[in-house]
Amino acid sequence: MASIVEAVEWGRTGRAGAARERLTTLWEEIGPTGDPFHRCTLAHYLADLQDDPADELRWDLRALEAADTLTDERAQRYHASLxxxxxxxxxxxxxxxxxxxxxxxxxxxxxxxxxxxxxxxxxxxxxxxxxxxxxxxxxxxxxxxxxxxxxxxxxxx
Structure with a gap:
């Protein structure tokens, strides 16, 4: 999560290209069956960094798909309020x-x-x-x- 949060901050401070590249690399490391909390978070933020609406849609669908397999218990290991x-x-x-x-x-x-x-x-x-x-x-x-x-x-x- 630390790497995801860091990349998201890059995007928020005007380094969208670097953020997109880092998050894409992290996605490849996590893989399509990796931790659903990481996949949901990463895909959700990566969608916002896309220039093409069709690519944005693909990442948002991945975020929803990951959320469908995510449990409160897993999310609360990151933050108790989730x-x-x-x-x-x-x-x-x-x-x-x-x-x-x-x-x-x-x-x-x-x-x-x-x-x-x-x-x-x-x-x-x-x-x-x-x-x-x-x-x-x-x-x-x-x-x-x-x-x-x-x-x-x-x-x-």
Whole structure:
């Protein structure tokens, strides 16, 4: 995890290429059947470093696949407060955004609905609010994208 966290920090400080390269190397070391916590975390952050939305989708799908095999017990060995169910809103939100970018509003809406369903698993904290706000923003974006040309979108105020 220390190597993953270090690479993620590189990406956050403007060294996206180095971060992407390091995380890709770590993925190859961990392998597709390695520790699911490492795979989920790594794929989740590596998705954000992709230039191509199709590549971003592939990494986000890998993160979700790893989360499907991850247990709370394993996640809590990293940090006692972690619950795998609380990963789902962010993972589903990312998939919804990926599909939106790829021009697949049907799939985007499906994953956004799954993100909404899992929102109650989030804590009442800054992270939970950030994800809730992002779900609402993407929902509004998808609604705007599906509005026929010339038709007004109702005011949400």
């Amino acid at each position: 619950a795998v169910a609380a990963f789902r809103p962010s993972l589903q939100l990312n998939l919804a955004e990926d599909y939106r970018k790829l021009g697949r509003p049907d799939r985007a809406s499906e994953h956004l609905a799954l993100a909404r369903e899992s929102l109650p698993t989030l804590g009442d904290d800054a992270y939970g609010q950030m994800i809730r706000d992002a779900v609402e923003r993407l929902g509004a974006t998808l609604a705007l994208d599906s509005t026929p040309v010339g038709q007004e979108v109702p005011d949400r105020a």
